[in-house]
Amino acid sequence: MAQIVVLGGGFGGVVAATELRKKLGKEHKVILIDKSREHLFTPSLLWLILDERKPEKIKGDLSVLNKKGIEYLNAEVQKINPGSKAVITSTGEVSYDYLIISLGAGVVRDIIPGYRDGINFYCLKGAEVLRDELKRFEGGKVAVVIASTPFKCPAAPYEAAFLIDAYLAKRGIKDKTDIAIYTPETLPMPVAGPVLGSAVKEMLEKRGISFNPQKKLISMENRELSFEGGEKFKADLIAWVPPHRAPAVVKDSGLTNESGWIPVDGKTMKTQFDGVYAIGDITANKLPSGMMLPKAGVFAHGQAEVVANNIAVEINKAGELREFDGQGSCFLELGHGIAGFASGNFYADPKPVVILKNPGKMWHWGKVAFEKWWLWKWF
Numbered sequence: 001m002a003q004i005v006v007l008g009g010g011f012g013g014v015v016a017a018t019e020l021r022k023k024l025g026k027e028h029k030v031i032l033i034d035k036s037r038e039h040l041f042t043p044s045l046l047w048l049i050l051d052e053r054k055p056e057k058i059k060g061d062l063s064v065l066n067k068k069g070i071e072y073l074n075a076e077v078q079k080i081n082p083g084s085k086a087v088i089t090s091t092g093e094v095s096y097d098y099l100i101i102s103l104g105a106g107v108v109r110d111i112i113p114g115y116r117d118g119i120n121f122y123c124l125k126g127a128e129v130l131r132d133e134l135k136r137f138e139g140g141k142v143a144v145v146i147a148s149t150p151f152k153c154p155a156a157p158y159e160a161a162f163l164i165d166a167y168l169a170k171r172g173i174k175d176k177t178d179i180a181i182y183t184p185e186t187l188p189m190p191v192a193g194p195v196l197g198s199a200v201k202e203m204l205e206k207r208g209i210s211f212n213p214q215k216k217l218i219s220m221e222n223r224e225l226s227f228e229g230g231e232k233f234k235a236d237l238i239a240w241v242p243p244h245r246a247p248a249v250v251k252d253s254g255l256t257n258e259s260g261w262i263p264v265d266g267k268t269m270k271t272q273f274d275g276v277y278a279i280g281d282i283t284a285n286k287l288p289s290g291m292m293l294p295k296a297g298v299f300a301h302g303q304a305e306v307v308a309n310n311i312a313v314e315i316n317k318a319g320e321l322r323e324f325d326g327q328g329s330c331f332l333e334l335g336h337g338i339a340g341f342a343s344g345n346f347y348a349d350p351k352p353v354v355i356l357k358n359p360g361k362m363w364h365w366g367k368v369a370f371e372k373w374w375l376w377k378w379f
């Protein structure tokens, strides 16, 4: 009998555990550990800030996994010990034969002075606060701020700016509003290349949303954004993406490298430790271009399928090993019921080949359909 432990019930963890359960006989045990009781479909947070989604409609209950033969343990992972093949949690020790780490990326807000003056729309609570502020907003300057790189979903802050713009236009106060994006990036979604980045920049300009690149946030006290080099901008409403970090437990367990994330073989998602895999946002996955693979659910999903397949092949001693190929896609919500769609191969050598399809209603409905499918498929 083999015991496979999956850490994290987000995009990567839920897919890995479910696929393993399907591929392995009942004599093998699949355990998923998460400190949260709920899985959040994060892409829908962007609709929630416009009051187009209710929180309960974009969540999955992790205890449902028990009905599928996966043992779900609601506990905090406090230590990972690859030497003794064990995980220490808030409810006790769990040993493993195979370990899949999908603990995602956390945020650290309080390293930025004045962090309480910005709304972190990357979590459910913050997205709800932003929704309420946008309802009350009577005009002024809205800043969408990316504090630092890397951050989850390279498209999300840009989608947020487009959607806020469309929402305020619908409320009839667009002419009383200025929306500005501040980012340390040189272009939107730079890993996807200059053609795509310039196309998104042009779309922002057409909507009157100002794009301010190479701005490294230092503080936002009293809603005054201060950037390295001394530039300052005042805002009435700040929606921000705080600095991201791997959960402390992986650093404290000696699994990270100098990047602060877990280094992996980008094709197998194996770490340097025997039987230990890492997938999704928690990984440092260097591309041939020298940049890192973006942190996005689509990659966590694809990597989870590959790792689940390969562990099952080893245990069952049957089937074919697979490699993660770097394929990824994402919708780019533009508001007014329209979205774009970017897809391509991020492992292409020497640099990713990613194409942005013409925006249209079809892509928006594609994202809605994906949301429904995701929550139906895994919960």
Ligand SMILES: Cc1cc2nc3c(=O)[nH]c(=O)nc-3n(C[C@H](O)[C@H](O)[C@H](O)COP(=O)(O)OP(=O)(O)OC[C@H]3O[C@@H](n4cnc5c(N)ncnc54)[C@H](O)[C@@H]3O)c2cc1C
Pocket (backbone or CB within 6 Å): 007, 008, 009, 010, 011, 012, 013, 033, 034, 035, 036, 038, 039, 042, 043, 044, 045, 046, 075, 076, 077, 078, 102, 103, 104, 105, 121, 122, 123, 152, 153, 156, 247, 249, 279, 280, 281, 282, 295, 296, 297, 298, 299, 300, 330, 331
């Ligand atoms: C607003 C927004 C929009 C997005 N839109 C898209 C999109 O359109 N497309 C896309 O591909 N990606 C999108 N993403 C990114 C996507 O959410 C992440 O890339 C994805 O969730 C990563 O999956 P993961 O399994 O690596 O981590 P996560 O999904 O973050 O899961 C990590 C899990 O680990 C648990 N955990 C963490 N630490 C511990 C601990 N110590 N003990 C126990 N449990 C712990 C957490 O509770 C969580 O459930 C978006 C993100 C945001 C914020």
